[in-house]
Amino acid sequence: MSTSSEDKTKKRTLVLRHSSRAVNVCVSDRHGGYQSSRLTGSRKSLSLGGGSKVLDKSHVQTPRPAVRVFDKDDNDVTPQPLHQADPGTAQAKGSRFFLNEISGGSGSDQTTATGSFTMPFSKSVFESSRISSQSTIESVNEETEDTFSKSDQPISIPDVKLKKSTVKEPVTEDVLKEIIDIFLTETDTISLLDIPSTFVSVDSDEADTVIERNNQYAELCRNTMGNDDKYVNRSVQTLDGAAKHKHVQSDNLVMVDAGLTVTTWDMYNTLCDPEQEKTVRSPQPDKTDLPEAVVDSSRTAERSVSVGSTVSSVKDVDTSTNTANTDSELQLIVQSERFQHSLLVMERSILLNIFQPQLAAYRQLPVLEDPDSPVKPETVEQREEDTGSSQSLSPSLQSLWVFSCRLSRGRSVSSMAWNEKNPDLLAVGYGQFNSGDQEPGLVCCWSIKNPTWPERFIRCDSAVTCLDFSVNSPGQLAVGMHDGTIAIYNVHSRDKSRVISSHECPKKHLGPVCQLRWTLQELSLSGEDKAEALFSVGADGRICKWFVSSSGLDCTDLMMLKKVTTMKRPGGNKTNQTKENILSVLTPGLCFDFHPADPGICLAGTWEGLIHKCSCSNTQEFLETYQKHFSPVNCITWSPLSPDVFLSCSSDWTIQLWKQNHQKPVLGFTSTQGAVYDVRWSPKWATVFGAVNEQQLEIWDLKTSIRRIVLWSETPADK
Amino acid sequence: MAEVEETLKRIQGQKGVQGIIIVNSEGIPVKTTLDNSSTVQYAGLIHQLVMKARSTVRDIDPQNDLTFLRVRSKKNEIMIAPDKDYFLIVIQNPSD
Numbered sequence: 001m002s003t004s005s006e007d008k009t010k011k012r013t014l015v016l017r018h019s020s021r022a023v024n025v026c027v028s029d030r031h032g033g034y035q036s037s038r039l040t041g042s043r044k045s046l047s048l049g050g051g052s053k054v055l056d057k058s059h060v061q062t063p064r065p066a067v068r069v070f071d072k073d074d075n076d077v078t079p080q081p082l083h084q085a086d087p088g089t090a091q092a093k094g095s096r097f098f099l100n101e102i103s104g105g106s107g108s109d110q111t112t113a114t115g116s117f118t119m120p121f122s123k124s125v126f127e128s129s130r131i132s133s134q135s136t137i138e139s140v141n142e143e144t145e146d147t148f149s150k151s152d153q154p155i156s157i158p159d160v161k162l163k164k165s166t167v168k169e170p171v172t173e174d175v176l177k178e179i180i181d182i183f184l185t186e187t188d189t190i191s192l193l194d195i196p197s198t199f200v201s202v203d204s205d206e207a208d209t210v211i212e213r214n215n216q217y218a219e220l221c222r223n224t225m226g227n228d229d230k231y232v233n234r235s236v237q238t239l240d241g242a243a244k245h246k247h248v249q250s251d252n253l254v255m256v257d258a259g260l261t262v263t264t265w266d267m268y269n270t271l272c273d274p275e276q277e278k279t280v281r282s283p284q285p286d287k288t289d290l291p292e293a294v295v296d297s298s299r300t301a302e303r304s305v306s307v308g309s310t311v312s313s314v315k316d317v318d319t320s321t322n323t324a325n326t327d328s329e330l331q332l333i334v335q336s337e338r339f340q341h342s343l344l345v346m347e348r349s350i351l352l353n354i355f356q357p358q359l360a361a362y363r364q365l366p367v368l369e370d371p372d373s374p375v376k377p378e379t380v381e382q383r384e385e386d387t388g389s390s391q392s393l394s395p396s397l398q399s400l401w402v403f404s405c406r407l408s409r410g411r412s413v414s415s416m417a418w419n420e421k422n423p424d425l426l427a428v429g430y431g432q433f434n435s436g437d438q439e440p441g442l443v444c445c446w447s448i449k450n451p452t453w454p455e456r457f458i459r460c461d462s463a464v465t466c467l468d469f470s471v472n473s474p475g476q477l478a479v480g481m482h483d484g485t486i487a488i489y490n491v492h493s494r495d496k497s498r499v500i501s502s503h504e505c506p507k508k509h510l511g512p513v514c515q516l517r518w519t520l521q522e523l524s525l526s527g528e529d530k531a532e533a534l535f536s537v538g539a540d541g542r543i544c545k546w547f548v549s550s551s552g553l554d555c556t557d558l559m560m561l562k563k564v565t566t567m568k569r570p571g572g573n574k575t576n577q578t579k580e581n582i583l584s585v586l587t588p589g590l591c592f593d594f595h596p597a598d599p600g601i602c603l604a605g606t607w608e609g610l611i612h613k614c615s616c617s618n619t620q621e622f623l624e625t626y627q628k629h630f631s632p633v634n635c636i637t638w639s640p641l642s643p644d645v646f647l648s649c650s651s652d653w654t655i656q657l658w659k660q661n662h663q664k665p666v667l668g669f670t671s672t673q674g675a676v677y678d679v680r681w682s683p684k685w686a687t688v689f690g691a692v693n694e695q696q697l698e699i700w701d702l703k704t705s706i707r708r709i710v711l712w713s714e715t716p717a718d719k
Numbered sequence: 720m721a722e723v724e725e726t727l728k729r730i731q732g733q734k735g736v737q738g739i740i741i742v743n744s745e746g747i748p749v750k751t752t753l754d755n756s757s758t759v760q761y762a763g764l765i766h767q768l769v770m771k772a773r774s775t776v777r778d779i780d781p782q783n784d785l786t787f788l789r790v791r792s793k794k795n796e797i798m799i800a801p802d803k804d805y806f807l808i809v810i811q812n813p814s815d
Contacts, residue, residue: 265777330749333741333805334723342800342807343726345787347733349798353813354734453729 348449355451358401362448403428403446405453411442417467421474424448425455427491431463431482443467443479445491456491468516470534478534480513486536486546511539511588519594537589537604543614593636593646603646605633611648611658628656628665635678641686651675655691655700671698735812737795742766742806753810761797765808769801 068078200210224231333339352359403426411430419425430442441464444454463482470476475492516536534546545556588607595601600616601623609629612622631651639645644660655676656665674694682688687702731739731752738753746766751758773785788799800807 263774263778265774265781268777268781327749329743330741333743333749336804338802339805339807340723340726342802343723343730346798346800346807346809347726347730349787349789350730350733350736350809350811353796353811356813452733 347453351450351452355401359448401451403444403451403454405444414464415466417469417477419469419474420471427467427469427477429464429467429479431465441479441481443477443489445477458489458491460487461485465512465514466516468518468534470518472518478516478518480516480536480538482512484510484513484538484540486513486516486534488534513538514588514590515592517592517594535592535594535602537592539588539590541587541589543589543592543602543604545616588632590632591635593638596638596640597643603636603638605636605648605650607632609633609650609652611636613660624661626658626663626665628658628668629654631675634676637679637681639681639686640683641681647679647681647689649676649679649691653693655679667702669700672696730809733811735814737810737812739810740806740808742808744804749805761808761810762806765797765799765806769799769806773801 068076071077200206413428414431415429417427419427424447426446426448428444428446430444441460441462443458443460443464445456447455458479460479460481461483462485464479465482466480468478470478475490477489477491479487479489481487513536516534518534535543536546537543542557542560547556587610589604590607592602592604595603602614602616604612604614606612609627609631611626611629611633613624613626615623626648629648629650629652633648633650636646636648639647645666646658646660647655648658648665649655653670653673653675655669657667657669658665669691671691672693676691676693679689679691682690685701689700691698691700727739730736738751738757740748740753740758740761741750742748742762742765746762748758748762753761768790769785769788772788776783776785785801788801790797790799795810795812798809798811
């Protein structure tokens with residue numbers, strides 16, 4: 001609008017409004033500052049409308065004197081008309097003036113009232129403008145002058161409908177094909193609406209003058225209260241703009257309700273391993289249900305929301321799942337380590353349920369009664385020389401269970417060894433007693449927790465004759481075989497490839513290895529260091545000490561068990577009788593045992609019934625020879641609790657109790673007419689030992705009786 | 720792999736074992752020796768139970784975790800070995 005230029009310089013304080021009723025100096029528009037000049041401009045136009053309507057009816061073509069507007073600096077700021085009417089255009093008709101119905105209340109009254117009013121008003125305005133222009137207060141009279149100046153040239157916007165008629169060229173093909181250059185230029189910035197603020201900051205430069213003017217105006221208002229000659233109150237009506245409805249469409253917002261419960265462990269998980277969780281989530285198949293979307297957005301909600309989603313998916317399990325998917329999943333699961341471990345635990349739990357009474361009895365725990373069914377005690381065999389499990393009435397041996405599986409069916413047990421470290425582990429070697437029909441041997445490591453399947457089983461080349469677990473490294477199991485080979489297996493891992501064997505050793509035993517023993521040997525003279533070494537006695541009459549070399553096991557001969565053909569029996573002297581033999585043939589050693597306190601001393605039992613005491617340092621001759629048995633000595637064992645006492649059992653149906661350095665046995669025991677195969681001391685009671693002969697397992701208690709066995713049980717099978 | 724199969728067979732052959740179910744992490748049974756309806760029922764119900772049990776254990780101490788769950792009832796015992804990726808469920812009647 002053309003008034004924009006002057007708006008910046010002029011400052012208006014009031015806007016005068018035409019009103020239907022009273023004339024008030026409208027002060028309501030003032031906001032303690034300045035009016036928007038643009039608004040005043042617009043109001044001018046409105047008032048113009050009101051005025052022009054009036055004017056039109058009363059003074060249509062009355063020419064007006066040219067009005068010139070001066071501001072306080074006497075600058076000519078005459079506003080230019082909005083529209084320069086073409087001389088050729090028709091004069092505006094009164095009806096074309098834009099009518100402002102809002103300004104009117106009762107039309108006729110207004111016209112008459114205002115009509116009669118405007119004339120003197122205008123005149124008075126003119127007069128007052130000239131008067132007031134000299135005053136410091138810039139009044140709105142200038143505005144009204146503007147108003148009326150505009151009215152001189154009645155602006156009829158609807159009249160601008162007349163356009164020049166343009167000559168239309170016929171659109172031909174050529175015209176269409178013409179290449180027309182189109183120039184794109186940036187237009188000047190058109191400011192459509194600029195509403196400067198009516199507030200001024202207290203810190204600005206104009207603030208002082210503004211405050212002063214405000215005060216002056218306030219003073220003026222106070223003064224007008226009683227001054228009715230100069231100032232008349234008028235009321236003003238604000239005009240409302242025409243409202244227009246506008247419809248807007250937007251996309252519907254998708255709202256999702258998500259609820260979650262955060263638990264302590266959820267927060268802990270998020271804190272500890274968020275990346276791990278992310279990778280775990282990725283192999284999951286995609287799901288399209290809503291909680292998944294929430295999972296992507298917030299990680300804290302991830303765990304619990306996915307729990308919720310899995311629960312919901314379980315609820316509506318789709319039976320038509322992709323079978324290929326589940327198969328591959330099954331493979332994945334089944335092959336994982338954890339699954340195998342779970343299987344192991346599960347199997348043991350099941351067996352625990354089944355064997356609970358027996359296991360409890362073994363471990364001397366209270367037997368849990370099954371509350372819903374009667375307990376039927378199983379009576380199965382137990383191969384163990386324990387101190388006898390208890391029954392209610394009289395002490396008797398009760399078999400607890402049998403270690404048997406299809407692998408071991410039909411095989412004879414040749415040797416057994418308990419593991420020191422893991423007292424639940426029992427290694428059993430299977431082999432034939434007869435020299436003929438050798439079948440490949442088998443070693444099974446049984447756990448008490450599972451009597452139906454061994455934890456490990458190792459197939460050996462030939463029949464196993466003896467076993468022993470190492471003390472220092474309890475995972476190592478030394479196995480002696482019928483063909484003289486000694487192998488050391490590692491039972492820790494399920495992988496059976498790692499084995500050390502003496503197969504290639506040139507000095508290996510030529511006959512069956514009859515017994516193996518791991519013993520701590522003193523390395524240095526001080527006796528502090530103990531290294532473990534493997535000793536074996538074989539049917540070729542040698543006692544060897546084995547060590548691991550680069551190509552397997554290698555041995556050094558410790559002792560040769562020479563055959564003693566002629567034996568003199570002096571009273572109590574120790575004589576070296578071996579040197580009397582011409583042909584020193586080696587006699588098979590069947591068993592040996594090291595002294596528990598002094599590992600340099602060992603006792604060896606021979607095929608001929610002689611027991612030799614040997615020393616590891618003296619490989620040539622025996623320290624002592626004990627002779628009582630006239631059949632092969634099957635087992636020798638030192639007493640763990642009383643020193644210098646040992647037992648020997650042999651195929652002559654007797655068990656002899658010896659004391660070291662005594663030529664004659666202290667006691668001899670005979671129970672049945674069968675070869676005694678094995679004898680063991682009880683680890684806890686010094687006077688109790690167990691023996692196995694062809695018919696039964698016997699428990700002897702020396703405290704109770706020397707002559708008779710205390711407990712025995714029937715063994716159904718041979719051995 | 721064959722070992723695992725053999726172990727599963729052995730478990731199945733143990734005294735009193737009524738069924739074995741292997742359920743994947745979403746609660747869908749992938750291997751079972753029971754009939755379909757029982758399997759689905761067991762899988763769904765036990766899944767929720769295990770979640771609750773695990774939540775309980777971990778709420779008390781977040782560093783703890785559930786390793787094995789046994790539910791002894793009048794007629795049988797349900798043993799569950801839970802894990803992140805699977806559940807192994809065995810139903811046994813030990814007095815059989």
